[in-house]
Amino acid sequence: MSAKIKLLLAEDEAALGQIIKESLETRDFEVLLCENGDKAFEAYKKHQPDVLVLDVMMPKKDGFTLAKDIRTIDHSVPIIFLTAKSQTADVVEGFSIGGNDYLKKPFSMEELIVRVHNLLDRKKHQHKVALVTLGDYTFDFPKQQLAYKTEAAVQLTHREAHLLFHLIKNKNQVLDRTIILNHLWGTDDFFAARSMDVFITKLRKKLQKDETIQILNVRGYGYKLVC
Missing domain, CATH: 3.40.50.2300 (Response regulator)
Incomplete structure (x- = not known):
């Protein structure tokens, strides 16, 4: 049982x-x-x-x-x-x-x-996902931590970590906005969409030390992580 x-x-x-x-x-x-x-x-x-x-x-x-x-x-x-x-x-x-x-x-x-x-x-x-290298960053999904080169890791929120994980899974491809909203937020309503935009902005700031990494807004469709 x-x-x-x-x-x-x-x-x-x-x-x-x-x-x-x-x-x-x-x-x-x-x-x-x-x-x-x-x-x-x-x-x-x-x-x-x-x-x-x-x-x-x-x-x-x-x-x-x-x-x-x-x-x-x-x-x-x-x-x-x-x-x-x-x-x-x-x-x-x-x-x-x-x-x-x-x-x-x-x-x-x-x-x-x-x-x-x-x-x-x-x-x-x-907890089954291994460390992921993204440009000069190392992403530890189980611990929800993001580290730049040899600098100390910064702690991500649960939602930041999951959103970054899905962006990495679809790297160099467009991540459908509606699909990810329904998967992580449970709805694609206006408030969830606003929340997702806020998290995308936060991730961009945390990845800005490596200029080869970009999170692009594909208008009317979703986001694309380019590395």
Whole structure:
């Protein structure tokens, strides 16, 4: 029998939190439910969960602040944000601080479970990939680190690492914008597209020391990594 997935749920709406907890527990999850960000951070440090599901709006410490704190000590644990429909614009910020996915309330339990499994599968695959040389850079996908020549490696966010990985896989070819948005963001809507543009800009800056490397914008289609 496979081990249960340990999921930390930070949700200040008590009734909703309990419903999610009980629903997941009937599907072989172990759920740690916390009603605010401070308690969630302590629970994370104590129990080391496999995945985090964080409501954006919480008392004491909101979901974004909590994620930032966790990312200072753990760059790989998957984080899913729960957002109200009116907070859709916050999605871009959520991805930029290291979030891996988001769900708009209300959502189905089936959708949450599928997204959790997808993120955990990606994490497993990540550890099977070897070091990649890109011009004068070395990319360590499992550790999510990028190093220029003999300089110290810089830490990438989970999404930066996955986006760079897909660009490298399709090096010198156009990476279809819609395909990568759906694969990494789970949607190709306006806010996900804006978020992807932000990450492309960040990667360009981190690769700018080698002038032979370019990430080109192929208008109306996608991006192309040229090296």
